[in-house]
Amino acid sequence: MKPLVCSVALVFASFADAQGLQSPDGTLQVKVAPGPAGSIHYSISRSGVPVIQSSTLGLEFAGLNLSKKLSLGAASPITSVAERYTMATGKRRVIDYAANEQTFTVHNARGQAMDVVFRVSNDGVAFRYELGQVPSSAGKMLQESTSFAFAPSTRAWLQPMQVAQTGWMNTNPAYEEHYRMDIAVGTPSPLAAGWVFPALFKAGETWVALTEAGMDGSFHASRLQAASKGGIYRIGTPMAAEVAPGGALLAQAATGLRTPWRVLAIGSLATIMDSTLGTDLAAPAIAFDTAKVLPGHAAWSWGLLKDDATVYGVQKDFIDYAADMRWNYVLVDADWDRKIGYEKIAELASYAAAKDVGLFLWYNSSGSWNKTEYTPKGKLLTHAQREHEFSRLAAMGIKGIKVDFFAGDGQSMIAYYLGILNDAARHGLLVNFHGATLPRGWARTYPNLMTAEAVKGLEFTTFEQRDQDAMPAHAAMLPFARNLFDPMDFTPMVFGDVPNIRRATRNGFELALPVLFLSGVQNFAEIPAGMASVPAYVKTFLQELPRSWDDSRFIDGVPGKYLMLARKAGERWYVAGINAQVTAQTFTVDLSFLEGKHGALITDGAGERAFSQQEISAGKAVITIKPHGGFVAIFK
Template sequence: MKFPSLVLLSLLLCACSEPEHRRLISPNGDLVLTLSLGDNSSIEYSLSHQGRVVLEASPLGLVLDDAHFDRELTLVDASDTRPVSDRYTMAHGKQREIEYIANERVYTVKNAQGDQLAIAFRVSDDGLAFQYRIPNNTGQSRRLITELTGFDFEAQAQAWLQPVAVAQTGFANTNPSYEEHYQMAIPVGTASPTEAGWVFPSLFYTGKDWVLISEAGMDGRFNASRLAQESNAGEYRIGQPMDAEVVTGGALMANSSDAFASPWRIVAVGDLASITESTLGTDLAAPAQAQMDWVKPGLSAWSWALLKDDSVNVETTREFIDYAASMHWPYVLIDVNWDQNFGWEKLAELVRYAAPKNVGLMVWYNSSGDWNETEYTPKSQLFDRQLRLEHFARLQDIGVKGVKIDFFPGDGQSVMQYYLDLVSDAAAHQLMVNYHGSSLPRGLHRTYPNMMTMEAVNGFEMITFTQQTADRAPSHMAILPFTRNVFDPMDFTPTTFDDIPNIERRTSNGFELALPVLFTSGIQHIAETAEGMAKVPEFVKAYLRDIPTLWDETRLLAGMPGEYAVMARRRGDDWFIAGINGTDQPLSLSLDLSFIQSAKGQLITDGDSERSFSQRDVVADSSLELSVRARGGFVINF
């Protein structure tokens, strides 16, 4: 372990008069941030929780095209501790009303040439966040070359990490799109199998504390980040996108002709419940740009999930509209090539057919300019802004409710700006947005409530492509509540009870039934068809007719990343509890449900076989005993 430098201590004593100004402490006193000087007078930080080391001395700094903040730095100012508080309301997600409380301090450092850089730190009870603030009085654009931020774990820590796919690989050169599998419980310091590094969120266990690292607050001027491939001795560094991760003619790295700031780097800390219940991913995002009362989250039917390209036709779409109406779901998604298969006139007819059934339609678009080799259409209709506005206006005019936009090129600054341009223009035309083949949302759904969901996951469609993915699905889905889906909506497109063509499904029906509550998404696309849904009992269909996508409260009741997860979510006075067992062995659970105060509820779980259901009444008390079959699951509704 490294210790704070006496040089920095004297600097702080000089600048601030009191030695405690080198520290920032959370409101409850459990988390402590400490600054220090490293080799060559670089700036470092460390983090402890309840007296335990979470992060050892870890590097900070940036290298810009016209200034280096990597060595020979002097601390020239440390602000007083300032309490930060915020209250806001989400349009969808795991918690409607959110309060954020933290302590903030801003430090300013100067390099040998006299250039200055500010670093803002916030410490809340559930984690640390920090942000670089880059001044610009040059009259010219300043560009980021590299970021030096690191996260240094002790040698005994473990990691749950997902590799980033190499840019311009995969189907039609569409990588990266955050669709790999997590490596679980690996030693810190394990190198990523790809040169592109590891995606956010990144999960670690120190032996006492869980740590989730991510970022939030993208304003379009900064590139998205990740963890670099190498992490010598457990020191993970911020990685940057590969050269090809840009839109046509766009920039890779952060740049601005005005003062600008990095996204907030987030380090959530605590037990697993603290991690999964944390809202830091939206706490640190920019507030909503406007009131969008027209945004209505909900469930959607989707033909392409199981029936693929051939299902995108007028007749099948009508059938899925009828199916959605029978399930009381407010949406149907029409996928690829609708413009070729039936066109705008028939789309308008389908909108008119769906409207009296209280079903709205969403349609698919290809985001691409020429950055990949995809042929699906409509393609190249959104990159040019004038053409995009014409399409969005026409969709609004005929009554389409939203767009699914696919095949983004990665994490470059120009791609982050493209996401913002798309969702902003969609909001102006009252269109909800679903991004696929995409990066991580990074809190975008707070800033633009019409951003309903993003894929950025190895989701259900991947299960339909290969048996190998289907074989890994149970444990893969059991890690997502602790990683990808903690802060941001995730369009996994869950739940099928019937056969998957040419694939042997490894999950039980009880497992599949749990997913729409266990996973959060502003629009939850259900993979099952009308024919498959007709085979399940009426009590299952009744349950699926009333699944919220906006919750008042969320609690983790039990779990272990990659093994099992049990989540309780509340809507008003109703509690929905969902659990899955991602292992090959039966699981015994004893759930403390005393917080529900002796309510009576309905348990639906697996029957005698993986494709059947059982149902019984239960009472919420301090020890509800459940047995969950291998790769099985359950739901309880109080």
């Protein structure tokens, strides 16, 4: 049988070479060709219609230029890639990835070589650079020439990248801005640092989501540059301050260096929303005790009660609250070491364990790179420090850590993130990053990474009314970009009052968010007093809400306006929707894939804080969502 398989593979490769590099279903096509002045360009089409116009490739280091005066050598044969992997968090548990791969070798005038590896799947294109033998003088990276050229009619949904060393206590960048939605390509970023990943575009009938994946700590994290004249977006680099003290900002040239994958999910909006390319292109999982990979829900006092609640008595009450809600965790936030102390935290951990609840503890990641004073601070900076601290936490029975206030995206800072993840994994600890970078597929590589903030989350809506007022559209944008591939700790859901703030959303909207937002640990902002105000059927829904999903399906939506998704856990499907618009919207929803199941719908009642419950049928369902309202439906 083996010779037959080889023969089939050779026939396939020969046929694919004749057709050029394209997706397995033939829908996406990639061309790589010489460009002006010795540049190398690529372009992407969908069903023959250009999506990414001729765009540049290349890298430049201090002593090695692989972006100009290049020649394109012979391309490798096209080979097929097929992987199956599992995820504890995300859109689906078991994921199959299939793509066609081809390597293009380029040489500069000195004969120095670099490979550009392209992969094309049915839902997108990815490519990365791989260095061959490099001279010792190659040095640090100066710039990347990668660009993404869109037609002038293309529209964009983009989040500005925060400028380093700005914001509260110099804690930016933290990916905490509102999106600029449905803007013309070429619109410059209002912030000099550029635009963050993922970046969403609509070119005619085709949607494109740009991001990167596969960061192993040897490379910095990237973004799009602020200027994009003519609709040409270029890869940008971190700002000078985005480093660990004394650490490197940009990658260093080295023989065999691989950049992260530049990832473009491409297709209909449904194709983009159902895509898993952000983890498909990430490295396989490290060794970690699967029994300790426990996604879940958490009670959290700080969201509404802030600093004064981080005391022993309140945290004990929240453990009781979590137990009553059948939630897995309690997150004890900043200054627990000063206000509660290690010995009393150990007591709380023991008390929680008796109620089948685990504790997450907050840490300040920072050394000298910002002005924050919250503690514990500076205890995770080195491997030796982490070994000491994580051993202590594991002995206390602590389940996870929330680490806050990182400096940005420089290579040394990315290595710091991975140092924390690897050391935490050795001690069986789960991780939540805050004030942090986009995870870029790390949830696949590090099963102990449950979630990361990297979003203008609920906490901002408790500070200023303007952020609360922007909440409906912001929440309706996030699953299309920030939460598209990576877990997101937005800390959703408030049914009661927000101190000194007038809530902008109805309760149905809030109830839908834990289904719409993907997070390995969903840290709920609602406190016991607010939960006590909801009907019994809402409380039951939250007690039984799955901790992870087996499958997901996009139903309908427009970024920033409305969204409906379905997620599967076991034999049940959960359908959720939100309306960010100021008028009620009626939708005819195709739920025929749920035929034979009985549904119960929870949505908004007569008042802004009221709920209602009713039966819902599979097939063609008519659902009206109130302004800034939402719904959830459970099909059994």
